[in-house]
Amino acid sequence: xxxxxxxxxxxxxxxxxxxxxxxxxxxxxxxxxxxxxxxxxxxxxxxxxxxxxxxxxxxxxxxxxxxxxxxxxxxxxxxxxxxxxxxxxxxxxxxxxxxxxxxxxxxxxxxxxxxxxxxxxxxxxxxxxxxxxxxxxxxxxxxxxxxxxxxxxxxxxxxxxxxxxxxxxxxxxxxxxxxxxxxxxxxxxxxxxxxxxxxxxxxxxxxxxxxxxxxxxxxxxxxxxxxxxxxxxx
Amino acid sequence: xxxxxxxxxxxxxxxxxxxxxxxxxxxxxxxxxxxxxxxxxxxxxxxxxxxxxxxxxxxxxxxxxxxxxxxxxxxxxxxxxxxxxxxxxxxxxxxxxxxxxxxxxxxxxxxxxxxxxxxxxxxxxxxxxxxxxxxxxxxxxxxxxxxxxxxxxxxxxxxxxxxxxxxxxxxxxxxxxxxxxxxxxxxxxxxxxxxxxxxxxxxxxxxxxxxxxxxxxxxxxxxxxxxxxxxxxxxxxxxxxxxxxxxxxxxxxxxxxxxxxxxxxxxxxxxxxxxxxxxxxxxxxxxxxxxxxxxxxxxxxxxxxxxxxxxx
Numbered sequence: 001x002x003x004x005x006x007x008x009x010x011x012x013x014x015x016x017x018x019x020x021x022x023x024x025x026x027x028x029x030x031x032x033x034x035x036x037x038x039x040x041x042x043x044x045x046x047x048x049x050x051x052x053x054x055x056x057x058x059x060x061x062x063x064x065x066x067x068x069x070x071x072x073x074x075x076x077x078x079x080x081x082x083x084x085x086x087x088x089x090x091x092x093x094x095x096x097x098x099x100x101x102x103x104x105x106x107x108x109x110x111x112x113x114x115x116x117x118x119x120x121x122x123x124x125x126x127x128x129x130x131x132x133x134x135x136x137x138x139x140x141x142x143x144x145x146x147x148x149x150x151x152x153x154x155x156x157x158x159x160x161x162x163x164x165x166x167x168x169x170x171x172x173x174x175x176x177x178x179x180x181x182x183x184x185x186x187x188x189x190x191x192x193x194x195x196x197x198x199x200x201x202x203x204x205x206x207x208x209x210x211x212x213x214x215x216x217x218x219x220x221x222x223x224x225x226x227x228x229x230x231x232x233x234x
Numbered sequence: 235x236x237x238x239x240x241x242x243x244x245x246x247x248x249x250x251x252x253x254x255x256x257x258x259x260x261x262x263x264x265x266x267x268x269x270x271x272x273x274x275x276x277x278x279x280x281x282x283x284x285x286x287x288x289x290x291x292x293x294x295x296x297x298x299x300x301x302x303x304x305x306x307x308x309x310x311x312x313x314x315x316x317x318x319x320x321x322x323x324x325x326x327x328x329x330x331x332x333x334x335x336x337x338x339x340x341x342x343x344x345x346x347x348x349x350x351x352x353x354x355x356x357x358x359x360x361x362x363x364x365x366x367x368x369x370x371x372x373x374x375x376x377x378x379x380x381x382x383x384x385x386x387x388x389x390x391x392x393x394x395x396x397x398x399x400x401x402x403x404x405x406x407x408x409x410x411x412x413x414x415x416x417x418x419x420x421x422x423x424x425x426x427x428x429x430x431x432x433x434x435x436x437x438x439x440x441x442x443x444x445x446x447x448x449x450x451x452x453x454x455x456x457x458x459x460x461x462x463x464x465x466x467x468x469x470x471x472x473x474x475x476x477x478x479x480x481x482x483x484x485x486x487x488x489x490x491x492x493x494x495x496x497x498x499x500x501x502x503x504x505x506x507x508x509x510x511x512x513x514x515x516x517x518x519x520x521x522x523x524x525x526x527x528x529x530x531x532x533x534x535x536x537x538x539x540x541x542x543x544x545x546x
Contacts, residue, residue: 047424069423085421087414094410101410102426151426 001025001186002046002077002155007055009038009045009210016041017052018211024155028177028187030197032221032231033207039190040082042207043159047079048072059155074103078153080144082160088133092124095132095143099150106152116183117146120176138169145176155186162193174200194231198222206231250390254383262382264499266454269389272491273396273447275472275479277440279487280400282476284436285416286336287344289469293351294324294441295448296464300358300365302449303458307373308364314377314388317449324445325438332437336430348469355464370459377453385454392450396443400484403436412436478520480527489528 002024009017016038022029031039044050046057048069057064064072073079078099086095093114100106100113118125121142127135132143141161148156158177162170174196181187181200191197198204204221206214214224221227228234254262274291281288298320305316335346358365365371378384403409411432414422419429448468452458471494472487479490497516501509524531 049420049423068428070426070428073424073426079424081421081424085418087417087421089417090413098410098414098425101407102428147425 001060002188003056003058004046005056005058007042007045007052007057009041009050009052011041016210017045018209020055020210020212022205022212022215024186024188026184026186027202028181028189028200030201030204030218031188031190031207032192032194032197032204032227034192037207038210039207040159041210043079043157043188043190046072046157047077070102073151076152076154078148078151078156080148080156080158080161082163086132086140086144086147088131090132091129092132092135092143093128095147096124096150099147100152103151106150109152110150113150113152117149120149120179121146138165138172141165141169141173142176145173145180149180149185153185155188156180157188157190159190160192161189162191162196170196194221194227247394251387254386259382262386264495266382266386266389268491268495269386269393270447270451271471271475271495272488273393274444274468275475275487275491276396276400276484277443277447278472279476279481279483280403281436281440283403283412283416283482284433285419286339286433286437287341288347288437288440289344290328290347290350290441291444291472292464292466292469293347293354294328294444295451295468296351296358296458296460297327297354298324298445298448299452299458299463300371301445302453303371303373303456304364306375306453307371310375313375313453316453317377317446320449320452321442321446324448325442328438328441329434332434332441336433336437351464351466351469355460358464359460365458365460368460370457370463372457373453374456376456377450380454385450389450392443392446397484397488399439399443404484408432474517476527478517478527480529480531480533483529486527486529493528 004023005021007017007020008015020042031042033039041050045052046064048064048067048071052065059072059075059077062075064075067075087098090098096114096117097110100110106113123139124143124146127139132140135143145158145161161173161177165173170193177187177189177200187200189197189201198218198221201218203215203217205212206221206227214221214226216224253265274295278288278291298317301323302313302316302320305311305319306313311319331350335343338346359368361367377388403412411422411427414425414427415429415432423429448463452463472491475490475494476487477490478494479488480486494513494516498509498513501512505512520528526534
């Protein structure tokens with residue numbers, strides 16, 4: 001589905017992503033790594049917010065490199081940005097409607113999509129007419145995921161969805177992600193919370209200093225010495 | 235409440251249409267001026283809703299005026315056609331310029347649009363043959379031959395049309411694009427909004443409105459003159475009206491235009507030349523004590539009252 005080959009990204013003279021190769025099929029994959037490893041840069045270059053210096057990015061056989069962000073999103077890739085980035089002055093339902101308003105296939109099925117999102121996140125239905133900015137952090141994160149799902153993505157990208165949430169909410173959020181995965185959406189998850197992340201993903205990449213250090217299945221990562229020592233605190 | 239709102243709109247509209255029957259020419263001329271500035275204020279606010287502060291209002295106003303006068307004087311077209319041409323030329327130039335300057339943001343966009351009015355003025359002042367150069371140009375075939383009642387109804391129709399466009403921008407899918415661009419461009423892009431396309435669209439639509447108003451204004455008096463057609467007056471007054479009435483809404487600029495328009499006429503009568511001082515004081519007081527404008531303050535008052543009633 002998504003294939004990235006030999007990707008290099010630089011900000012000025014500093015190279016942030018080094019010769020990065022990975023792929024996502026009909027599965028959930030994860031990027032794990034510390035702050036500054038290049039996880040967000042990688043996501044931004046997939047959706048065209050950052051332009052790579054070299055390499056290839058293909059989605060369902062088509063190159064994403066010369067496309068604008070809004071075109072890439074319309075191809076079926078949805079992003080939940082770090083910290084959610086909602087529109088606080090709009091209501092919950094308006095935030096959700098924006099998710100499908102500019103993607104033709106999703107727009108025609110807006111009411112179906114709303115039902116789908118409300119089924120996964122019932123709290124959003126209760127709060128439908130509340131201003132997004134007045135909800136709690138956990139609810140806002142749920143709304144951000146719901147908004148991304150409104151676009152009927154085939155690939156859902158989440159940039160550190162657990163950041164700033166209390167542990168019980170993180171658990172709840174990842175339970176929801178597991179449900180979304182079963183609905184036939186491919187997931188690309190970037191996380192620092194490796195313990196929770198490993199519950200959802202099928203395969204994972206450990207990213208350090210802009211390069212892949214380990215690539216393996218979720219079970220193997222759980223038992224990997226480096227992962228245990230650096231990320232799981234065992 | 236649901237029936238009250240359309241009824242109120244209907245009453246206001248009927249009163250506006252019947253105004254020339256009950257009043258004299260002096261009030262009609264004031265009403266025409268207020269409608270002119272109201273429409274300019276509304277068009278400026280429509281661009282502001284995308285988060286872009288435009289200072290190009292006077293520029294497109296002047297372009298429309300010159301187009302209308304040249305069309306009527308040199309090509310002998312009917313003034314109404316001249317007004318349409320004024321809108322088309324302003325819109326066409328906005329499209330070409332917009333493709334370049336809408337890559338800019340914030341103050342850079344604001345300063346560039348501000349320069350536009352000066353550039354237009356310098357060009358027009360130097361095209362002697364076509365525009366009459368620094369001494370301006372006159373036309374004898376004015377809009378409805380100085381029949382101020384007809385001019386008033388014509389202006390009212392343009393104002394109502396602008397209100398309808400403004401409400402369409404607020405109520406259809408376009409408002410998601412406009413509001414999300416203002417809130418956060420990166421997130422808007424990430425949800426499939428073609429930012430550039432929508433900015434150009436709004437810029438062109440508002441410029442057409444400004445061009446139409448400029449042509450109507452010029453053709454009702456039958457002359458254009460560089461310093462007055464591109465006067466910063468047509469930029470600053472609409473902005474003041476929108477700020478006083480309340481930005482990001484349709485009703486705000488309308489209220490602002492009526493409040494400032496009427497008070498300026500009244501103050502002019504009781505203290506000639508001194509009226510601008512009080513005028514300035516009104517703007518300062520409103521901006522200081524009602525940061526969301528008069529309409530924002532009214533809305534907040536009713537929201538508070540509703541909340542207090544619910545708490546009882």
